[in-house]
Amino acid sequence: xxxxxPVVPCSGIGKSLGAAAREAAYVLTEDLRPxxxxxxxxxxxxLGDEDAKREVTGGRxxxxxxxxxxxxxxxxxxxxxxxxxxxxxxxxVRRHRGLKPEGVCDLNEDGLxxxxxxxxxxxxxxxxxxxxxxxA
Amino acid sequence: xxDLPRKKVGLISCSGEELPEGTVTRRAVRKVLETLRPDDAVxxxxxxxxxxxxxxxxxARFYPxxxxxxxxxxxxxxATEKYSAKPAASIVVTDxxxxxxxxxxxxxxxxxxEGLRLTDEVAxxxxxxxxxxLKKKPQSGGRGADRRKP
Numbered sequence: 262x263x264x265x266x267p268v269v270p271c272s273g274i275g276k277s278l279g280a281a282a283r284e285a286a287y288v289l290t291e292d293l294r295p296x297x298x299x300x301x302x303x304x305x306x307x308l309g310d311e312d313a314k315r316e317v318t319g320g321r322x323x324x325x326x327x328x329x330x331x332x333x334x335x336x337x338x339x340x341x342x343x344x345x346x347x348x349x350x351x352x353x354v355r356r357h358r359g360l361k362p363e364g365v366c367d368l369n370e371d372g373l374x375x376x377x378x379x380x381x382x383x384x385x386x387x388x389x390x391x392x393x394x395x396x397a
Numbered sequence: 398x399x400d401l402p403r404k405k406v407g408l409i410s411c412s413g414e415e416l417p418e419g420t421v422t423r424r425a426v427r428k429v430l431e432t433l434r435p436d437d438a439v440x441x442x443x444x445x446x447x448x449x450x451x452x453x454x455x456x457a458r459f460y461p462x463x464x465x466x467x468x469x470x471x472x473x474x475x476a477t478e479k480y481s482a483k484p485a486a487s488i489v490v491t492d493x494x495x496x497x498x499x500x501x502x503x504x505x506x507x508x509x510x511e512g513l514r515l516t517d518e519v520a521x522x523x524x525x526x527x528x529x530x531l532k533k534k535p536q537s538g539g540r541g542a543d544r545r546k547p
Binding site: 263269270272275291300302303304305308330332333335336342366374 | 476
């Protein structure tokens, strides 16, 4: 697979779930699927940076959002991704009810576990996309 | 006398996820907000700003803002100007790094000790600008808060 799947996390600076979204993107692109994925910065993309748009236009992309406003998913949809696969941290946390994520700059242990869980969900999506592209 | 809202400064960081300098903007803004000037600053979420968050855009229209960008593309400053008003001050991390002789600062995911030092320098710059905009005398309690401009 030559094209790396763009992964866009929300940059939410006010809440732990935004921080978990960002951390999940790093877990996915650095630990779980480094050969198949890459982080693309949301602000660059939405402001029309040509390099960022080139990574996204015409292909599938993964948005990891911290809150229901889904800024990352909306940003990707507006920049020409053929399909936006969503990982919603606020849904992931519901599936892991024991977790109490805290912190923004430095997530607590539960926050890091939440990010790991979200990244694992995203990794499954990566495999679906790879299989669809014939590169499983 | 009417109970007027307290004047605050809005901090908008680029938070760039691709670059360690983006992480510096994020950490520096949080440091100012949580520790150095908690009563004087609020943070505005850039993605929400870009996605059309009316609360964020209105704030930036009526209150002074400081854009904190990781690189010369200056996404936070440009977005603020495009959707609300020109930021009252603009800080670019790569410029601060150059002035302070910072080199390898770690990764976007984990800053190293040099990255954390740069974060303190940037936080100091934000404090300077916040105090200037609010016409405050330099206070103790933050790096950079006691610096005088030449």
